[in-house]
Amino acid sequence: MSVKPILSALAGEPVWPPPVWLMRQAGRYLPEYRAIREKAGDFITLCTSPEWAAEVTLQPVRRFGVDAAILFSDILMLPWALGQGLRFAEGEGPRLPPLRDAAALAALDPGRLDGAIAPILETVAKVRAALDDRTALIGFAGAPFTVACYMVEGRGSSDFAATKAMAYGDPALFAALIDLLTESTIAYLSAQILAGAEVVMLFDSWAGMLAPDLFRAHVIAPAARIAQALRTRHPTVRRIGFPRLAGMMLGEYAAATGMDGLGMDSATDPRAARAAVGPDIALQGNLDPLALVAGGAAQRDGVAAILAAARGHPTIFNLGHGIVPHTPPSHVATLMEQVRAG
Amino acid sequence: MSVKPILSALAGEPVWPPPVWLMRQAGRYLPEYRAIREKAGDFITLCTSPEWAAEVTLQPVRRFGVDAAILFSDILMLPWALGQGLRFAEGEGPRLPPLRDAAALAALDPGRLDGAIAPILETVAKVRAALDDRTALIGFAGAPFTVACYMVEGRGSSDFAATKAMAYGDPALFAALIDLLTESTIAYLSAQILAGAEVVMLFDSWAGMLAPDLFRAHVIAPAARIAQALRTRHPTVRRIGFPRLAGMMLGEYAAATGMDGLGMDSATDPRAARAAVGPDIALQGNLDPLALVAGGAAQRDGVAAILAAARGHPTIFNLGHGIVPHTPPSHVATLMEQVRAG
Numbered sequence: 001m002s003v004k005p006i007l008s009a010l011a012g013e014p015v016w017p018p019p020v021w022l023m024r025q026a027g028r029y030l031p032e033y034r035a036i037r038e039k040a041g042d043f044i045t046l047c048t049s050p051e052w053a054a055e056v057t058l059q060p061v062r063r064f065g066v067d068a069a070i071l072f073s074d075i076l077m078l079p080w081a082l083g084q085g086l087r088f089a090e091g092e093g094p095r096l097p098p099l100r101d102a103a104a105l106a107a108l109d110p111g112r113l114d115g116a117i118a119p120i121l122e123t124v125a126k127v128r129a130a131l132d133d134r135t136a137l138i139g140f141a142g143a144p145f146t147v148a149c150y151m152v153e154g155r156g157s158s159d160f161a162a163t164k165a166m167a168y169g170d171p172a173l174f175a176a177l178i179d180l181l182t183e184s185t186i187a188y189l190s191a192q193i194l195a196g197a198e199v200v201m202l203f204d205s206w207a208g209m210l211a212p213d214l215f216r217a218h219v220i221a222p223a224a225r226i227a228q229a230l231r232t233r234h235p236t237v238r239r240i241g242f243p244r245l246a247g248m249m250l251g252e253y254a255a256a257t258g259m260d261g262l263g264m265d266s267a268t269d270p271r272a273a274r275a276a277v278g279p280d281i282a283l284q285g286n287l288d289p290l291a292l293v294a295g296g297a298a299q300r301d302g303v304a305a306i307l308a309a310a311r312g313h314p315t316i317f318n319l320g321h322g323i324v325p326h327t328p329p330s331h332v333a334t335l336m337e338q339v340r341a342g
Numbered sequence: 343m344s345v346k347p348i349l350s351a352l353a354g355e356p357v358w359p360p361p362v363w364l365m366r367q368a369g370r371y372l373p374e375y376r377a378i379r380e381k382a383g384d385f386i387t388l389c390t391s392p393e394w395a396a397e398v399t400l401q402p403v404r405r406f407g408v409d410a411a412i413l414f415s416d417i418l419m420l421p422w423a424l425g426q427g428l429r430f431a432e433g434e435g436p437r438l439p440p441l442r443d444a445a446a447l448a449a450l451d452p453g454r455l456d457g458a459i460a461p462i463l464e465t466v467a468k469v470r471a472a473l474d475d476r477t478a479l480i481g482f483a484g485a486p487f488t489v490a491c492y493m494v495e496g497r498g499s500s501d502f503a504a505t506k507a508m509a510y511g512d513p514a515l516f517a518a519l520i521d522l523l524t525e526s527t528i529a530y531l532s533a534q535i536l537a538g539a540e541v542v543m544l545f546d547s548w549a550g551m552l553a554p555d556l557f558r559a560h561v562i563a564p565a566a567r568i569a570q571a572l573r574t575r576h577p578t579v580r581r582i583g584f585p586r587l588a589g590m591m592l593g594e595y596a597a598a599t600g601m602d603g604l605g606m607d608s609a610t611d612p613r614a615a616r617a618a619v620g621p622d623i624a625l626q627g628n629l630d631p632l633a634l635v636a637g638g639a640a641q642r643d644g645v646a647a648i649l650a651a652a653r654g655h656p657t658i659f660n661l662g663h664g665i666v667p668h669t670p671p672s673h674v675a676t677l678m679e680q681v682r683a684g
Contacts, residue, residue, distance in 0.1 A: 161632060161666065168636035208587065211630045212611040213647060245550065247589025248614040269554040272590040288553045290503060294510035305555060324503065
């Protein structure tokens with residue numbers, strides 16, 4: 001039985017050409033996604049309707065032949081499952097009732113988790129059953145710090161003032177929130193693995209906003225706990241960490257968490273990242289999503305630079321951040337050819 | 343004659359306790375600033391009224407005894423001086439007519455620069471005349487890339503989609519804009535030095551958003567040109583570069599630009615930064631402004647960690663980003679005591 005290319009890369013093999021998938025490969029830039037999205041109406045309805053969620057998960061696999069499907073969901077489905085209200089206001093992003101005190105933390109109910117995530121796990125099983133023997137299924141969760149940012153702020157933010165006010169001003173409360181999210185994330189990802197996910201990825205979009213001591217406490221330590229718990233429970237699972245904008249902390253994150261793969265944001269020089277993390281870990285990334293929008297020479301040169309740095313090392317080609325809505329699908333098709341030509 | 347402590351640190355001396363000033367030390371968190379701001383009405387009026395601008399520049403020097411005054415101005419006064427319309431909408435940040443094509447670039451007029459910046463230079467001269475013999479005067483400008491971001495977007499942004507669309511899609515046009523800004527910045531900072539600035543700082547707030555090749559072309563290369571031109575014209579001037587969120591590119595920036603000092607954002611580990619840039623350059627930073635808001639243990643521990651890493655190396659204590667408006671002035675007074683206690 002042949003091993004799926006992404007799993008080989010995550011086992012440390014320099015598979016060439018590198019396997020490729022793209023963050024937010026299922027999404028608004030695809031007309032077939034927009035058609036399903038319109039039928040579903042509400043975004044949360046889409047995420048919790050296994051037929052629809054499985055269909056949009058599979059759309060980019062069919063259209064582009066990417067090497068992995070990634071569960072269509074949202075990092076905020078975990079707080080939603082824990083009972084924090086969540087809605088997606090059209091064109092405005094997520095909104096939650098801000099969690100600012102111990103009472104709001106106590107109101108979260110881990111007992112709700114299993115029931116709430118059941119439809120998501122059904123999506124995972126459906127997608128896994130539909131995939132061929134070379135395409136891997138990636139499950140995911142938001143990392144505790146990034147999820148906590150949204151839970152505390154109640155929305156996106158540019159400076160995370162309320163989150164940092166809690167982290168600095170009431171460190172015990174913030175640590176309790178991170179702890180609850182760490183345990184819930186272990187349960188959530190473990191359930192995804194049992195349902196069929198072969199790889200899990202932990203997205204820490206706002207990791208780069210933290211001072212070093214807080215980064216160690218709220219990014220590295222939870223990721224290490226999650227990665228190690230999953231390895232213990234599921235010895236063959238592959239784990240990818242993505243501490244976005246970690247900068248000079250990337251090497252410390254890699255060493256302390258023991259992840260099999262590491263996502264690189266677009267600002268990261270792949271050669272510097274490789275020097276920081278050593279030869280064995282798979283590096284995943286990191287074309288600028290805006291270079292994919294531009295296409296042409298910018299895209300071609302960007303892909304070539306990443307491939308040149310990657311050759312001979314375990315690598316998964318990806319973007320450095322999610323596909324943006326105004327990306328022409330034809331550019332993605334060209335990207336696949338460019339990567340597959342090695 | 344004693345040398346001002348900041349100038350000694352920027353000459354590579356491990357002055358102890360380290361000299362200290364704070365980004366946005368003149369600003370809305372101070373009641374005496376708000377009083378002047380109200381009199382001036384419009385923000386641009388405040389920046390171009392030498393009496394008022396000098397007064398707010400000097401307020402934190404008087405109140406806290408910081409080791410440097412930094413010219414009260416805004417990085418967007420350069421595009422304003424070149425003729426791009428600029429206004430500050432209350433509570434909304436800056437607004438400019440977006441620069442999106444060659445015609446808009448051609449409409450900028452470097453011939454306006456000298457006349458437009460005259461009141462700003464008058465402020466510089468007034469402040470310098472008012473400072474004692476231990477307090478240095480810092481002039482500044484936005485770095486070409488960050489200024490270009492605002493000029494192209496027409497406002498702040500989270501993804502800089504229009505800026506990157508130009509950088510990737512019309513690289514010659516974007517390079518011409520960066521080139522114009524580089525030359526104008528040399529002229530602007532040189533004029534500030536002739537008017538009395540002893541140090542100049544180049545703020546590249548959005549440097550960390552660029553992929554490595556664009557970072558080299560639009561952050562490092564312009565900063566190197568600016569730093570070298572200023573050194574040639576003004577051999578005793580001290581230059582500080584601040585490529586915010588540069589992450590693993592910090593060492594390359596330091597080596598290629600030859601800056602005397604380097605700003606560190608709050609996410610940077612000072613020990614890693616020191617290892618990346620070598621022993622001679624002054625490192626400036628990097629307490630999280632939100633730790634200063636929180637005060638108490640968060641502030642005390644944050645200061646202690648930065649001082650512990652800094653001891654024995656040329657250092658200027660600062661924040662990692664600007665003071666935020668809801669900072670209690672009493673926390674700043676405490677900070678001064680903590681830093682001065684070494």
